[in-house]
Amino acid sequence: MSGLVKLFRKFGVLFGRKRFRDELDEEMAFHRAETEKAYVADGMSPAAARSAAARRFGNATRLREQSHEVVGFRAETVLQDLRFSLRQMRQSPGFALTAISILALGMGVSVAIFGFVDAALLQPLPYADPSRLADVAEASATSPRSDLSRADYEDWKRLNHSLSALDVYGGSGYLLATPSGAVPVPALRVTDGFFSTLGVKPLLGRVFLPGEDQPGKSKIVILTYGSWVKRFGGRSDLVGHSISLSGSAYTVVGILPREFAFAPRGNGEFYVPLLDKNECEQRRSCHNFYGIGRLRDGVTIEAARAEMQAIAAQLAKQYPGSNQGQGASVVPLSETIVGNVRAVLVILLSGAGLLLLIACVNVASLLLVRSESRRREIAVRGALGATPTRLLCQFVTEGLLLAAAGCLAGLGVAAWLITLLLRLMPKDLADYVPFWRLVGLNAHTALFAAGVAALCALLLAATPAVRLSFQDIRVGLGEGGRGAAGRMWQRLGANLVVVELAIAVVLLVGAGLLGQSFYRMLHVEDGFDTTHLATVQIIAPDSIYQKDDQKIALDREITRRLSALPGVESVGITSDLPIQCNCDTDWIRIVGKPFHGEHNEVNERDVTPGYLAALKARLIRGRWFNENDDTTRPQVTVINEALAEKYFPGEDPIGKTIGAGDLSPKSLRQVVGVIANVREGGLDQEVWPSEYFSMYHGPDSFIAVAVRTSQDEKAVLPTIVSTLHQIDHNLGVYGETTMTDQIGSSQSSLLHRFASWLVGGFSAMALLLGVVGLYGVVAYSVSQRTREIGVRMALGAQRATVYKMVMRQAGWLTVFGVSIGLVCSVGASLLMRKILFGVQAWDAPTLAGVAVVLGAASLAASFLPARRAARVNPIEALRAE
C-alpha cells in the first residue's frame, strides 16, 4: 500500500479519535465477553470467569494505547508531555518564575535594541526609492564632506550625467511675527526640486514648482506638519495666506505630511526656495549648501562619485583661486543620516546579544540542576518502561515550554523598554534621528524575536538532552540520586559558568571603556571656563539692522545692558559659540611664506573685545581686542596656538600678516595676540587652527552672547532674555542655555552617554547573572558533597580545609572565566575602537579593574556555600544516609 494511503488512514484516526477508541473498546469488550463465556463453559462460576477474563486482558487503557501507538501520531504524546511540563512548572513555581524572568530579560533587551537597529539601519529612509538617493558634497583635505558653494552647485548640476536630479539645502532662520513678538524659527533654504527629488507629496497645497527658486521670484514657504499645528493651530485655510518672516511676507503654498522628516536638518520648520543670492552665495569660495541627488537608472554610486570628482577637478582648473583642492563626495544618503549612530547601535546590539546569551546559559544551568534533582524520577520512569527517546522528548518539551513562556514575556519587556528608551531620549537628539518614530514592534522585530526564541529553545532543549544521554538509569535508581553521577553534571554546569563569567567580563570591559571614553570626552581640554557661563542666540532682523553701524551699536548696547545685570561679571558676543563645530571657516595665506594656492582652512570667529576674556581664555602673547579695533583702523587678528604652531613654527607670530589667497589689500590683517586653544569644534573633534576678528570690523546679524556670572548661571537666563527684549522687542532671542548643558546635550556626548548607560546596565545584569550562576554551581556541588564532607570531617578534616576545598573549586572557575573573558574582551574592544574616545582598547586599568570586581564578587558568591560546607555536622550528614 502506498505511503499516501497510509497517511490518510493515520489522519482518519487522528480526527476520528473517539470513533477509533470506541470501536477498539467494543471489539475488546466482545473479546472479553467471549473469553468469559469460554471459562463458564469450562465450568467456572460466572464471577470467577469475569475476573479471570479481566486478569487475562490486563490493563485495558494500556492495551488501547498500544494499539493507538501503531496508528497514532507523535502529536498526542507531545500533548501529554506538554501537560506534564505544565504540571512540573506549577509544582515548582519558583524555578519556573526565575527561569522565565531571566529569559524575558535577555529577550526583551535584545529585541528592544534590535527595534532601534531596525529603524535606523534596516528600514529604508522614508523617501521614494531611497536607495537611489545620494548625499552630494564637496571634499577637501581637512574635511571629507564639506558644503557646496552655490556657483559650484550650479555647475555640477549642469555638467553631470549621473544624476537625474541634484538639489541643495542650507540652514537658515527667520523671525516669525506673532502677536506676542518676534519668534526665531529654524528654517531651510532649498532648491525647487528638493521635495520632488525626495519623492515627498504635500499634505495640503503643493511643493515648489520648477524655477521658483530663481532670484527675483516671489517669496513662498512650505511648512512642516509640526510647525503648522504648533504655530498656526493646524488651520486648514493657511495655504494661500501669507506669513511674515523677518519682516517680509511669504505666501504659504503647502503643508508637509506628518511623517515627513529630513534628518540632516531635523529641526527646520519652514522650507523656503533659495531665491536671491546673499553675500556668501555671490562668491564661489563661500560654501553653505549640501546636496541630495537621485542616481539615474543603472548608475552606481561609485560612477556618480567619479563623475563628480572629474567635474570638481575641471572646476579647480578653471577657478584655481576658489576651487583648488576641492574634490567631491558622493555617498548614499542613508550613510550621511545614520552613519554616526551605526557604530553605537551595532555595539549596543552586540551587548544585548551577549546579555541574551548569558541569560540562556543561566537558564540552561538551572535546568541542569533541576534535571539532577529529578534523577530519581527519571530512573523510576525509565524502570517502568519509558524509552530513552520518550524521556528525552519530555525534557525537550519542558525546555521548549520554558523558552516559549520566556519569549512571550520577553516581548512584553521589549515593548516596555522601547517606550522607556524613546521617552528617555533627549529632544535634541530625536530631532536629528527622526527614524526613531519607526521604532516599534513590527514585522522585522517579530521575525527577529522569533529567531531569538528559536535559538533559546534549541539551547534549552539541547542541554537536558545532552545531560540525559550521559545518564545510566540504573545508576540513578541504585544510588538513590547521590554520588558519583553528580560529577558529570558538575563538569557541564561548571563549563557553563565559565562561559557566563567570560561574557560578564566582556560586557564589563565594554561598559568600562565606554564610561571612560565618555568621561574623557566631558573632560577634554576646552581652553576656557565652562562653568558659570550662560549663552543665548540672537537674530537681529535685517529689515531693522541694515547698516554695520546699527549692528555695532546693538552689540555695544547688549554688552552694556547685560553687564549691568546683578550677578553678571562680564559679557561677550561672538558669531559662533565654542564647542559647536569646526565650521564657518576661512582660507588663509601667510604673507612672506611660499604659497601655491592651497586651501589653508581655519575657523573664523567674529568677537567683541570682551568675549575672549569673558570665556576666561588664556592670552599667551600680545593683546586682546579693544574698543578701538573697528573699521577706522587696519584690521587685526588674534590667533590660537594651533594656528601659531601650524603656520608660524618656531617663530613669534605677533606682528606677522595674514591674508586671503589673493592677498587683496582688504584681506590683510596683522596678528596682535595668541591665545591658548579654545575648543570651537565638537568634543570628539580635534582642535583646528582658529582666528578671531573684532566684531566691530564686520558685525553679523546672527550672533551669540556669552555671559559670565558669579552665581548660578541658569538663574540669570530669564533676566537675560527679558533684558534683550527690552533692548528691542524685534530681536529674535532663542537657544538660551548654559555652557554645561550645551556640552551635555551635544550629539557626541549624548550618543556616548546613551551607549555607556545602556552597556553599563547590560553589564550590571550580566555580572549579577554570572555571579548567581557561580553561586548556584558551588552551592549545588556542596549540597551533593555533604556526605563526603561529613566523612572527611569525621576523619579529622579541619573547617579551614573544608573552606579551602570549596573555595578552590570556585576560584578555579573564576580564574578560567575571567581569563577567557579578558582575552575575548580585548578582541571585542578592538571592534568598538571606532567609537572609543581618548582610551585604548587594551586599557590595562579597565581590564584589571574588571578582573578585580568580578573576582571579588565571585569570592563573595562562593563564600556562602563554603561556610555552609564548613558548618556541616558530620554526625547529621552521615545519619542522613
Place this chain on the structure above:
Amino acid sequence: MFRMTKKSDLLPGTLDMLILKTLTRAPLHGYGIALSIKHLSADVLTVEEGSLYPALQRLLLQGWVKAEWKMTDTNRRARYYTLTAAGKKQLGIEMSQFEQMIEAIGRVLSDAQEA
C-alpha cells in the same frame, strides 16, 4: 504452555503471518483469530490480547486486512477482519521467508546433533 507475550519472544513478524494465515479460510473477529490459532496449534500457542490488537491495527494500516462490523451467530456485533489481495501476497512472502528460516535452523540443529 508457550505464550506469545511479546513479538520478541517469537521470530519477528511471525504473529502477523499467523493472523494472515488464519484469515485465509474465512473472515474472523479478533477473538476468533486468537481461538483459531490456539486450536490449530493444539493449545501450544496462545495469542495475548496485548499483542493481537496492535498487530491487527498494524495489518489494517498496511492494507493487508480489511475490517467491517458484522453480527455473530449469537447475534452480537463484532469486527470481522478479511484478508485482502495484498495480504494474500504478503502471506506468501512471509511463509516462504519463514520456511527458509526453519530450514536453516533445522540444518544447524541436525548438525549439532551429529557432532
